[in-house]
Amino acid sequence: MKYCCSDLHGYFDEFMKLLKKINFTSNDTMYILGDNIDRGPKPIELLKYIYEHDNIISLLGNHEEFLLDYIDKDFDDKDTYSWDKNNGKITRLAINKLHKNDPVLCRSIADNMKTWDSCLILETYILSHAGYNTRKIKNKPMTIESLSEMTHQEFIWSREEFFKYKGVDDYITIFGHTPTRSIRRVFNQKQSDNIWFCEKYEDKIGIDGAIAYGGQINCINLDTMEIIIIDPKLSCA
Numbered sequence: 001m002k003y004c005c006s007d008l009h010g011y012f013d014e015f016m017k018l019l020k021k022i023n024f025t026s027n028d029t030m031y032i033l034g035d036n037i038d039r040g041p042k043p044i045e046l047l048k049y050i051y052e053h054d055n056i057i058s059l060l061g062n063h064e065e066f067l068l069d070y071i072d073k074d075f076d077d078k079d080t081y082s083w084d085k086n087n088g089k090i091t092r093l094a095i096n097k098l099h100k101n102d103p104v105l106c107r108s109i110a111d112n113m114k115t116w117d118s119c120l121i122l123e124t125y126i127l128s129h130a131g132y133n134t135r136k137i138k139n140k141p142m143t144i145e146s147l148s149e150m151t152h153q154e155f156i157w158s159r160e161e162f163f164k165y166k167g168v169d170d171y172i173t174i175f176g177h178t179p180t181r182s183i184r185r186v187f188n189q190k191q192s193d194n195i196w197f198c199e200k201y202e203d204k205i206g207i208d209g210a211i212a213y214g215g216q217i218n219c220i221n222l223d224t225m226e227i228i229i230i231d232p233k234l235s236c237a
């Protein structure tokens with residue numbers, strides 16, 4: 001089976017619960033739509049686990065970009081203001097520690113992250129961390145070819161310019177980055193951390209359940225469209 005989840009933000013134990021709940025095996029594939037780090041308690045454990053499992057495929061999120069920039073500056077970037085504003089300190093301290101204690105593993109994890117894509121097309125699904133910038137394509141429908149006009153930054157940072165408008169024709173785009181509770185706020189919909197389906201265009205699925213803000217992890221089985229939820233607030237999760 002193929003599964004998809006997003007924005008785990010260092011919630012490694014909850015991710016382990018998810019894998020257990022779906023009976024994840026080496027025959028399955030998990031796609032993570034980026035933002036594995038920052039905010040939550042175990043960012044490096046999660047990166048290491050992804051690195052060790054070929055059938056867990058992550059895309060790049062904006063948080064991974066902060067980390068890769070920091071590593072590129074030899075773990076000595078004095079200007080961490082933007083990253084800190086995005087709760088990066090926990091990751092920075094942890095990667096500094098790994099760099100000191102196991103530089104080879106640290107380098108391997110970083111080199112592996114550099115190979116992650118910012119957009120992936122899987123049959124009739126488009127996967128990306130934040131969607132893309134639909135406003136860039138003027139006076140014509142978005143097609144799969146339009147994606148080549150998007151920048152890496154647009155795949156990892158887009159917000160309303162993606163989810164408020166029509167996406168690529170004949171594909172369903174699955175994205176994270178903006179918690180579904182925030183998307184619902186934009187549309188004045190009833191508050192929930194559950195998966196958000198774009199009812200207007202029926203072409204997008206938002207899955208960031210805001211685990212880092214007291215929410216939940218949402219996961220979709222891409223073969224059956226079954227939805228699996230890990231909610232730490234429910235003791236039986």
Ligand SMILES: [Mn+2]
Nearest residue numbers: 035061062177
């Ligand atoms: Mn993000």
